[in-house]
Amino acid sequence: MELSPLPQIMFEPLVRATLLEDLGRAGDITTDAIVPADASATVTLAARQDGVVAGLDIAACAFRTIDPGIEIAVARPDGSRVRAGEAIATTHGSARTLLTAERTALNFLCHLSGIATATAAIVDAIRDHKAQIVCTRKTTPGLRALEKYAVRAGGGSNHRFGLDDAVLIKDNHIAIAGDIRTAIRRAKAACGHMVKIEVEVDTLDQLEIALETGVDAVLLDNMSPEQLARAVAMVGGRAVTEASGRVTPATAPAIAATGVDLISIGWLTHSAPILDIGLDTV
Incomplete structure (x- = not known):
């Protein structure tokens, strides 16, 4: 591109x-x-x-x-x-x-x-797989647009630019809401039809609940390649799958081989x- x-x-x-x-x-x-x-x-x-x-x-x-x-x-x-x-x-x-x-x-x-x-x-490390590499909001204050541009220059893609881009329900949102279903339902009720909703899960049980409730994407946080492969099979194309956590050039191929759509990496912008x-x- x-x-x-x-x-x-x-x-x-x-x-x-x-x-x-x-x-x-x-x-x-x-x-x-x-x-x-x-x-x-x-x-x-x-x-x-x-x-x-x-x-x-x-x-x-x-x-x-x-x-x-x-x-x-x-x-x-x-x-x-x-x-x-x-x-x-x-x-x-x-x-x-x-x-x-x-x-x-x-x-x-x-x-x-x-x-x-x-x-x-x-x-380069995942070139044989379909997954895309995406960055996060873990950017240097004031330099987000530039750092995300640099990710694109390296062949990657961008995740959210800001809190107003899309809904990303993370663990603290779920803890305060009480459970995943409540958090997702509140987000759906508050946001318009153009706003995508993603939810972070770290267990397959949480993933099942998120899929039953209905979301556009799931963030599979710190899962092993074996767990990721099972998660991708569970999703079965019903949502975009995003893997995150412990990603390096050495670990990325095994993560990509699980069939996830996206691999998000915070250190690309905050520690490269x-x-x-x-x-x-x-």
């Missing part, structure tokens, strides 16, 4: 806020003291390790927010796989701008590329290591 770019209005305020955080009260005093105002330079954004690119538009925005005249030639667009040492993009313009915006640009680019790279590793990308003068 083609990767659609994020509209600039979604990330430009974040980039501006991040630049302001870095520039502080006096600007880049190091660069301004050393680099002549009229100096120009060409730099390359290059991968230091193998991975998947995500966040080039955000990095470009960091440079062009300081100087709209900065020229950027993209060699490996978002969603591309890169090898260590490979150039991702070349940037030319004011040397002061390139140095001042460098860290902000790289912070976004390395972080988002790290998410895309981690996602791609899981997607960065992809090491550097800025080198040409």
